Amino acid sequence: MLTPYVTVDADVLDANLRSMAERAAARGLALRPHAKTHKSPEIARRQLALGATGLTVATVSEAEVFRDAGDVFIAYPIWPSPEQTARLRALTGQVNLRVGVDSAESAEALGRAVPGLEVLVEVDSGHHRSGVAPEAAGAVAVAADKAGLTVRGVFTFPGHAYGPGRQSLAVADESAALSEAAAALTAHGLDASVRSGGSTPTAGLAGGTLTEMRPGVYVFGDAQQVELGTCGWDQVALTVTATVVSRSGQRFIVDAGSKVLGADQQAWATGGGRLLDCPEARITALSEHHATVVLPDGHDVPSLGERLRVVPNHVCATVNLADELIVVTGGEVVDRWPVTARGANT
Amino acid sequence: MLTPYVTVDADVLDANLRSMAERAAARGLALRPHAKTHKSPEIARRQLALGATGLTVATVSEAEVFRDAGDVFIAYPIWPSPEQTARLRALTGQVNLRVGVDSAESAEALGRAVPGLEVLVEVDSGHHRSGVAPEAAGAVAVAADKAGLTVRGVFTFPGHAYGPGRQSLAVADESAALSEAAAALTAHGLDASVRSGGSTPTAGLAGGTLTEMRPGVYVFGDAQQVELGTCGWDQVALTVTATVVSRSGQRFIVDAGSKVLGADQQAWATGGGRLLDCPEARITALSEHHATVVLPDGHDVPSLGERLRVVPNHVCATVNLADELIVVTGGEVVDRWPVTARGANT
Structure with missing residues (x-):
């Protein structure tokens, strides 16, 4: 074979898939693996066969590729341009779809675009990328509810776990941020039953307030x-x-x-x-x-x-x-x- | 259009292509642009129409894509595995092909694989990647000649020009290394008529001993x-x-x-x-x-x-x-x- 080429050891892969499925089950957490890592329907099929509740993806295109999973969360603050709106509407007829939202303005636009769409409010737990501060999650959820979206809970990505010795701190931040945000939703009478977090570096420590974790890299591992x-x-x-x-x-x-x-x-x-x-x-x-x-x-x-x-x-x-x-x-x-x-x- | 998408402004592109063609002509240098940047036959066609003597590529696959250019230099120390050998032999019947070589052992293997293949000896001018020290170029060239390859000269990539304020130093290094290496070939009675160097950061300064330059990024520019x-x-x-x-x-x-x-x-x-x-x-x-x-x-x-x-x-x-x-x-x-x-x- 001509080099370079990319090889996957199926035995190691399957052991990784089983190990994470067991870890999630032991902790009573739903496992919703992030398909951005493998981008492969064959691996998604194996994850679902081992009990994953659905998949996480990063883009609408990925959701389209993985629609056969039946249940897909786009963990991203989608902006509903006219072209995106058409694709999201089509997807809602094909798969149990959920997307991220992190502002009242986005919520209003999404609500006009895809009435009834399920959303999780994205919370910034310390990575400082997208997501609102935990104390602002209630206002976003209220706006989403008013806009006609179906609020199901909150999510975060504790990306600041990507550094030596930072995992425990990031897990504590994640749990505190999701707890505070979920409490704000509940205080407004909104559904906060999904509290989704997690990543490969924090999967071994995940717990606390989480109900779901979304690791991606664990399927293959890497030098990081x-x-x-x-x-x-x-x-x-x-x-x-x-x-x-x-x-x-x-x-x-x-x-x-x-x-x-x-x-x-x-x-x-x-x-x-x-x-x-x-x-x-x-x-x-x-x-x-x-x-x-x-x-x-x-x-x-x-x-x-x-x-x-x-x-x-x-x-x-x-x-x-x-x-x-x-x-x-x-x-x-x-x-x-x-x-x-x-x-x-x- | 759905974002993100990649846009090329054709007017800016054409101005960049003309400007580099004029610069090379003004300095009396052959221009052999590196097609790894654009990977696009349409842009290659424009480069050739503006007087490029041929193309540079990094891999055998790229040489196959750009075979219509008629004259292609693979600026890489190709190792002739059986699969690569078959592809190189096929290419020599389709295009004026030249490859890099940076050791006597590679030269012997290449000579057995593709007798008569044109080569340039790769010289390390300070980037410390592949390439031999200038004083070792003669021995590699002699080995290549003995192995039945057709030695045409020397080349280098002054990659250490990629840093603020380093361009003048890298150009001086490049010129000195190619001069010394070419002199070693000549001393052994071998052809050193091609002395190929250059890159986008050094293109404005190129000169000295060079006969050919191989910039790539200039077609598009970038933040670097x-x-x-x-x-x-x-x-x-x-x-x-x-x-x-x-x-x-x-x-x-x-x-x-x-x-x-x-x-x-x-x-x-x-x-x-x-x-x-x-x-x-x-x-x-x-x-x-x-x-x-x-x-x-x-x-x-x-x-x-x-x-x-x-x-x-x-x-x-x-x-x-x-x-x-x-x-x-x-x-x-x-x-x-x-x-x-x-x-x-x-």
Whole structure:
């Protein structure tokens, strides 16, 4: 096979899916995995078979791809332009649809666009992206209710968990923000029965006020999760197979760059990804088609032409750059899954 | 149109193409633009019509897409696996093909795989990626010649020009490295008539020993080039149109994130991209579908639903995430160009 290519180990994947399903069940939480990570109907099917209550997606396009799931939450503050309105209306006839809302103005526009649409109010629990402050959630919910939307609760993304040692703090923030927001809805006589949060780094700690969690990355794992300590090397299901094309001293180049791996690199990352079979190596630079790898002195540098498995920093970016996933079991290729929702950004 | 989408202003594009063609002609340099940036046969056709001597590409797949250019240089140290060998042999019958080589071992393998193939020896001029030290270029060239390859000269990528104030130094390094390497080839009686370098940040300074330059990004410009001072706002031809979906104080969110823009962000960048119509704004964070934008106090925050043009940091990544480019002239959509070489990574 020509390198670089993206491989999924089906055994590791299935173990990851089972493990998260069991974790959610043990905590009494609904599991609504985020399909943005895998973008693959085959993996969605497995998640649902293991008890997921539905899927989370980020865009209307993704909701369209995953409509067969039957129950889809677009965890995003959708603005209902005329084109989006038409698509949302079509979807409501095909799937149990729920979307995010984070302002009275959006709620009014959504209510005019898609009367009766189910919404969760997005709360900012510390990531400071979209979402309202917990104390403002009541006003948004009231506006949504007045606009004719069906308020079902609140959600947040504790994205500030993405840093070493930050998970416990983020989980506490998430729980406090959702509790306060849900109480505000209840005080206005509105339904707050859904309190949705969670992410792969916080999934092991989730609890408190949550009723639902939405992890995405756990299906594959990635170098970020390994470096955060929220996943082991044996839980990494997706790698990019790459060929050594150049070498000089302890430095060598493989042919998987940012156009395959993605360029995501948090300030705390050790480099541009990792090598599954050589944890000591560091990817010191990524160009579009080069990963520059450095080995400590004393480690044998691989030969030209040798193939290595690269673990991307952020697997969601890697999948979105691929047309298909090569599925292996015991090292043998057993299937190819299309990345059906690749580029589904609208 | 549904946002986010990628727009190319054809007038700005054409001005950029003409300007670089004139610059190369004025300096007596062959212009071999890097097609990795645009991945579009329509733009390649325009480059060739304006006098480009051929194209540069990064992969064999890209060479296949651009074979109609007639003359293609794969500026990459290709390792000839059996599958690559078959493709390279097929290409040599279809196009004037040249590839990079940076070791005696690769040269021997390439010579066995594709006898007679034209090669340029890759030299490391300071970027420390692939390429041999200038003083080692002679030995690689001799090995290539002995292996039955056709040595035509040397090339380098002065990637260390990608930093504020580094362009002059990188150009001096490039010129010195290519001079030394070419002299080594000549001393062994080998052809060093091609001395190929250059990049968009160094194109304005290129000269010295160079016979050919290979800029890529100049066709579109991007936020990196603006922040390096190597392109003006009026030379930015490609933007991503995005919708304001959330706002809070001086902060707002648009629906173009890293899955559309790419996640490239050099340490010296001011953020995750820029807004074409508001240079004072800063993109303080990029998620997959959110760009978090902050405006200075006193600047009016755009309304929910308003559409803005985002300039990506690194346009090559943006193009590789798109299926098509929406072509506009005077604000009117006049065409759609497919990104034919999107994902052509092998």
